[in-house]
Amino acid sequence: MKLLVQKLAAASAILAFAFNAHAAIGSASAADVTLDGQAADAFAYEAGWNPHAGPNGDTSGFGTAFDGTGTESFSLLDKYDHDEGFANLGPLTFTFSxxxxxxxxxxxTNTSATSNITLDLVFAIHAGNQGGAWLFDNQTVLAGQTLQGDWEILWTVGQGQGNSPDFSNLTLFSRDVVTTPVPEPGTYAMLLAGLAVTAVVRRRRKS
Structure with missing residues (x-):
C-alpha cells in the first residue's frame, strides 16, 4: 500500500509539472510575430533563457529546434534594448517599437540598391526571465525594400498566472545569408531588345 501511494504521488508530481510547464508558455506560438503579413515559420521557447546574453548572443534556446542537428549554426545579426538601440552595421537595418x-x-530594411538578400532570420525576445524565438525561414528582402511586421508576447509569468511579461530585449540572428545582384537597367533593355528580335524572326518564318 505504501509503495502504491508513493507511485501515485510521483505520478501526480509529473502531471503537475507537465501542466505547469505548458501553462507557463501560455498561448505563445509562431503566429505571435509576423513579417510582411506572414507569421513566422517556427517558434521555440525556453524558461530562464536570455538570447541577449553575451557579446554574440545566446542561441541555446532555439539552436536544436531550428537547426535539427543540435549545432548552433546561427550568428548574431543585431541587438536592441531600451538603453541601446540597433547597431545597424550591415545592409539589413531594423526598427523596433x-x-x-x-x-x-x-x-x-535592405539598404542596398543593388543586391537582394535571402536569409534564415530569427527574432528572439527576452521577457520575464524567459525567451521566445521566431524563425523566418528563407526570407527575402529585395534591394531597397522595407518589410514591416508586428510582435506580441503571449507566454505567461510563473506557473500559469495568466499575465504576459513586458519586453526586456530583442536579439536577431541569421543563417545561410545569400546576396544576389540585381540586374542593371541596361541588362533589362538588352533582354527586351532580344525578345523583340526573336518575335520578329518568328513572324517572318510564319509568313
Whole structure:
C-alpha cells in the first residue's frame, strides 16, 4: 500500500509539472510575430533563457529546434534594448517599437540598391526571465525594400498566472545569408531588345 501511494504521488508530481510547464508558455506560438503579413515559420521557447546574453548572443534556446542537428549554426545579426538601440552595421537595418509593454511593431530594411538578400532570420525576445524565438525561414528582402511586421508576447509569468511579461530585449540572428545582384537597367533593355528580335524572326518564318 505504501509503495502504491508513493507511485501515485510521483505520478501526480509529473502531471503537475507537465501542466505547469505548458501553462507557463501560455498561448505563445509562431503566429505571435509576423513579417510582411506572414507569421513566422517556427517558434521555440525556453524558461530562464536570455538570447541577449553575451557579446554574440545566446542561441541555446532555439539552436536544436531550428537547426535539427543540435549545432548552433546561427550568428548574431543585431541587438536592441531600451538603453541601446540597433547597431545597424550591415545592409539589413531594423526598427523596433512598443505599442504596450508586450506588443508592437518592427521593420527590416535592405539598404542596398543593388543586391537582394535571402536569409534564415530569427527574432528572439527576452521577457520575464524567459525567451521566445521566431524563425523566418528563407526570407527575402529585395534591394531597397522595407518589410514591416508586428510582435506580441503571449507566454505567461510563473506557473500559469495568466499575465504576459513586458519586453526586456530583442536579439536577431541569421543563417545561410545569400546576396544576389540585381540586374542593371541596361541588362533589362538588352533582354527586351532580344525578345523583340526573336518575335520578329518568328513572324517572318510564319509568313
Amino acid at each position: 512598443e505599442t504596450t509593454g508586450n506588443n508592437g511593431l518592427w521593420t527590416v
